[in-house]
Amino acid sequence: MASTSGAGKLTLSDTVRTRFAPSPTGYPHVGNIRSALFAWLFARHHNGVFILRVEDTDVERSVEGSLEYILEGLRWLGMDWDEGPGVGGNYGPYVQSQRLHLYQDAARRLVESGHAYYCYCSPERLEALRAEQIKRKMPPGYDRHCRNLTDEQRKAKEAEGITPVVRFKTPLAGKTRFHDEIWGDVVFENSHIEDLVLLKSDGYPTYHLANVVDDHAMEISHVLRAEEYISSAPLHLMTYEALGYTPPKFAHLPMVLGHDRSKLSKRHGATSVLEFREQGYLPEAMLNFLALLGWSLDDKTDVITRDELIKNFSLERVSKTAAIFNHEKLKWMNGVYIRKLTPEAFAQMCVPFLEGAFHENIPSMDYVLEVLPLVQERAKLLTEVPELTHYFFSDQLNYDAKLLISKDMTAESTRKALAVAKERLEKLPGFDAQTLEAMLRPLAEELKLKTGQLFGALRTAVSGETATPPLFQMMAVLGRERCLIRIQEAIDKLAAL
Numbered sequence: 001m002a003s004t005s006g007a008g009k010l011t012l013s014d015t016v017r018t019r020f021a022p023s024p025t026g027y028p029h030v031g032n033i034r035s036a037l038f039a040w041l042f043a044r045h046h047n048g049v050f051i052l053r054v055e056d057t058d059v060e061r062s063v064e065g066s067l068e069y070i071l072e073g074l075r076w077l078g079m080d081w082d083e084g085p086g087v088g089g090n091y092g093p094y095v096q097s098q099r100l101h102l103y104q105d106a107a108r109r110l111v112e113s114g115h116a117y118y119c120y121c122s123p124e125r126l127e128a129l130r131a132e133q134i135k136r137k138m139p140p141g142y143d144r145h146c147r148n149l150t151d152e153q154r155k156a157k158e159a160e161g162i163t164p165v166v167r168f169k170t171p172l173a174g175k176t177r178f179h180d181e182i183w184g185d186v187v188f189e190n191s192h193i194e195d196l197v198l199l200k201s202d203g204y205p206t207y208h209l210a211n212v213v214d215d216h217a218m219e220i221s222h223v224l225r226a227e228e229y230i231s232s233a234p235l236h237l238m239t240y241e242a243l244g245y246t247p248p249k250f251a252h253l254p255m256v257l258g259h260d261r262s263k264l265s266k267r268h269g270a271t272s273v274l275e276f277r278e279q280g281y282l283p284e285a286m287l288n289f290l291a292l293l294g295w296s297l298d299d300k301t302d303v304i305t306r307d308e309l310i311k312n313f314s315l316e317r318v319s320k321t322a323a324i325f326n327h328e329k330l331k332w333m334n335g336v337y338i339r340k341l342t343p344e345a346f347a348q349m350c351v352p353f354l355e356g357a358f359h360e361n362i363p364s365m366d367y368v369l370e371v372l373p374l375v376q377e378r379a380k381l382l383t384e385v386p387e388l389t390h391y392f393f394s395d396q397l398n399y400d401a402k403l404l405i406s407k408d409m410t411a412e413s414t415r416k417a418l419a420v421a422k423e424r425l426e427k428l429p430g431f432d433a434q435t436l437e438a439m440l441r442p443l444a445e446e447l448k449l450k451t452g453q454l455f456g457a458l459r460t461a462v463s464g465e466t467a468t469p470p471l472f473q474m475m476a477v478l479g480r481e482r483c484l485i486r487i488q489e490a491i492d493k494l495a496a497l
């Protein structure tokens with residue numbers, strides 16, 4: 001895809017190309033998915049391209065199966081990628097372990113141009129160095145032991161059979177500056193930047209080298225990523241320069257913290273988007289909520305549809321302040337989205353949860369469609385729906401008989417009231433909400449009860465609960481037969497008190 005440049009000519013370089021570059025080291029953490037979402041929204045807003053690239057070069061940290069979970073999380077949220085695994089594209093392969101020769105070539109070029117060097121230090125030496133630095137209360141870091149090896153010294157090391165790593169030769173003085181789209185001008189002292197490893201001795205690149213090589217090779221225009229990577233940006237910029245590449249624009253996104261302002265972790269509740277799916281969150285609610293972790297439309301609007309997010313997303317409104325992940329707000333938002341669903345869509349989404357709880361006790365989809373609108377207003381999570389509707393699907397009510405007895409009533413007066421109600425319900429010509437109401441309201445008066453007293457007893461009798469959807473509607477859906485059996489059971493329970 002390309003857009004029109006000032007001269008009216010289509011150029012590829014004008015196209016916004018963003019990427020999400022997950023490492024398959026675990027489940028799809030909401031912090032990472034928030035970064036992915038911002039990159040996706042930015043690309044979609046600009047009619048650009050959103051790329052998925054798998055950064056799997058840290059073999060030790062890779063976790064089997066985690067890539068599939070990450071992709072599943074993105075799919076669930078409807079964050080589609082234009083290039084990447086399963087989709088292809090002109091810049092592939094999109095899996096770094098399949099691109100090793102590119103990083104090895106880049107490393108060789110950097111050494112040849114004097115921007116990087118081979119380092120033969122053994123892990124033991126580095127460990128001892130580290131221990132010494134810690135002991136002396138010095139900042140740990142590589143002491144540049146191999147930075148100025150002569151050709152002979154290098155040959156000698158190679159003759160010993162040591163395979164070197166490649167380290168970047170960071171300038172010892174000066175500053176590295178760059179403009180961050182969110183943080184503005186950022187300056188780092190070069191003397192604070194270590195000679196980091198770019199290529200490991202097994203031929204695998206480190207994150208830094210692979211990231212730079214690929215962001216260039218894939219013509220990424222904007223790198224949107226978490227704030228924790230801002231300290232890597234100077235090394236990346238120096239690497240771009242050393243390789244003769246124009247760097248992309250950078251936007252480092254604010255951190256996502258728990259309610260106590262510490263790094264968001266399991267301690268705060270669910271952190272994987274797939275866990276939220278299991279807990280009964282809707283993808284639309286989750287997407288909306290994640291978009292507000294560091295971005296805002298106008299400081300007051302919370303509920304924003306996917307299309308509005310795409311239309312309005314801009315880096316100007318991304319904040320520098322860490323975002324707090326508020327589980328309560330997410331739950332509230334989920335309730336909002338549940339209420340916005342059509343009854344049919346709500347029912348569809350609830351079916352897996354109902355099936356999990358009630359199995360073969362679900363008579364038909366038509367019945368489900370009668371039941372669910374009664375609780376749609378109250379449900380904040382899809383997982384709450386079985387609990388809110390159990391008495392529509394199961395006849396095991398297991399409630400305390402005392403709950404049948406309303407204020408200022410006794411077991412005996414309740415039993416009598418229910419017995420009369422049952423008799424009348426048996427004879428009622430219809431069993432719809434209107435007919436029920438037209439009979440039961442005057443009945444309360446006839447029995448010299450407040451409506452609340454009679455209705456409360458009936459409510460508990462037919463549902464086993466004290467808080468339910470409107471009584472007449474609930475009874476109509478339950479049907480005459482079920483209601484009569486349950487009222488008789490309530491009468492028997494009261495008699496046994």
Ligand code: GLU
Pocket residue numbers: 021022023055207211224225226229
């Ligand atoms: N692989 C890195 C991660 O998983 C990507 C960081 C970046 O976007 O540059 O966080």
